[in-house]
Amino acid sequence: MTVTSVRLEWASVPPEARAYVELRLGSPVAGSIPCTGGFTPGVASRLLLDNGRHVFLKGMSGDHPFAPQYADEIAVTSVLPDGVGPRVLWWATPEDSAGWWWLCLEDIPGTVPVLSPDSADTLMALAAVEQAGKLLTPSPLDNARPITELVGRWLTGWSTLAAQTPDDLDPWAAGHISALAEIEENWQQAAAGRTLLHWDLRPDNMLRREDGSVVIIDWSYQNQGAPWIDPAVLVPHLIMDGHSPTEAEAAVSHLPQPDDPAVLTAFAAGIGGYWEKSSRRPNPPGVPFLRAHQVRAAEAARVWLRHRTGWV
Structure with missing residues (x-):
């Protein structure tokens, strides 16, 4: 897995917070393997318990600036x-767990899928996106926001x-920047819908299981909207x-489209402009690789935009 964040090690978690977790797990932690994907600096570790079980644990101190994302x-x-x-085993709020947000999930042995044109992972990832769109319409989250x-x-x-x-x-973007600014919000008129959206679909937010199937992880946004949005994000x-x-558009053409x-x-245009602007901001604390990722994403979005607009 590509390193994209600087994760807090399990051993560095305050003792009282670790004690709470072990109480909920019903066993002491015998070992931990930090997961370095993603772009938040909280705990994300595969834990081996004394009783032989494995779990996946995510957590962050309630006073961290990124804590609302964990909530x-x-x-x-x-x-x-x-x-x-992934299947949820338990979760906890800072009020109950020594000041930390915790989310304990089933441990899924696997790797980040490769979404290249000749990869079987691509078909399995698209199947996971298709199934999610169907099962999440209407949204199971009552207070999901538009x-x-x-x-927007x-x-x-x-x-x-x-x-x-x-x-x-x-240079291409600079030459068309006024036209891009003019159209970048025009997707919003077709964004309404009842599908719970992941919004952040990308390979490192997926896991390829040992049987080849793909599971989507890191559901961090309480958003609902039109079912075409997640396929477009991909x-x-x-x-x-x-x-x-x-090829990319053909790969998702069987999924909902506007x-x-x-x-x-x-x-x-909207997502490309977001990455162009965001890539120029300072890195947030503990996430030194985010902006480099956004530079690459902005380049891909420009390639897509040139294809769709036909602008020279």
């Missing part, structure tokens, strides 16, 4: 139906960059793993 992940993951995401409430504010990067265009901006990551834009192709072009 969201607990809210979403705890209501996922069978067949979507995706436009939060994400994020996907306005071209408008921000147009006000003061960076010198290092890709397209740039297919491009990053070697698909051409035509009725108007211009909506998908606008979404590509």
Whole structure:
């Protein structure tokens, strides 16, 4: 797995918090293997217990700036139906567990899938996305927010960059920045829906099981919307793993799509502008590789955008 974050080791967790976890587990922890994927700096470890069991544990101190994301992940993951995401064993709030958020999941031995054009992983990942879309419509989370409430504010990067265009901006993007800013919000008119969305679909938020099937992990956003959004989120990551834009769009063509192709072009502009803008911000504490990832994602989104717009 590619290292993308700096995780807190299990042994570095305060003793009172570790004691709470072991009480809930019903066994002392005999060993731990930190997982280095993802872009949050909390605990994410596979634990071997004295009684021989294995579990996967995620956690973060309640006073950390990223703590609300863990609260969201607990809210979403705890209501996922069978067949979507990992099985939840237990969870805890800071009020009950010495000041920490905890989410304890089944341990799933596996690896990050490779979503290249010739990989069997791609078909299995798409099957997981298709099943999730069906099982999560209507959303099992009663208070899921419309995706436009939060994400709609994020996907306005071209408008921000147009006000003061960076010198290092890709020449194609710089030449079309006004047109990109003009269309980047036009996907929102077709975003309403009742599907609980993952929103952050990418290979390192998936695991390939030993039998070859793929499970989607890290459900961290309480968003609902149109079922075409998650397949669209995946397209740039297919491009990053070697698909051409035509191949990437063909790979997801059997999944829900917006009725108007211009909506998908606008979404590509929105997500591309988000990565362009975000990649220029300082790295958040404990996450030194996030911006480099966003640079690569922005490049993939530009390739997709040039394909969809046909702009020279």
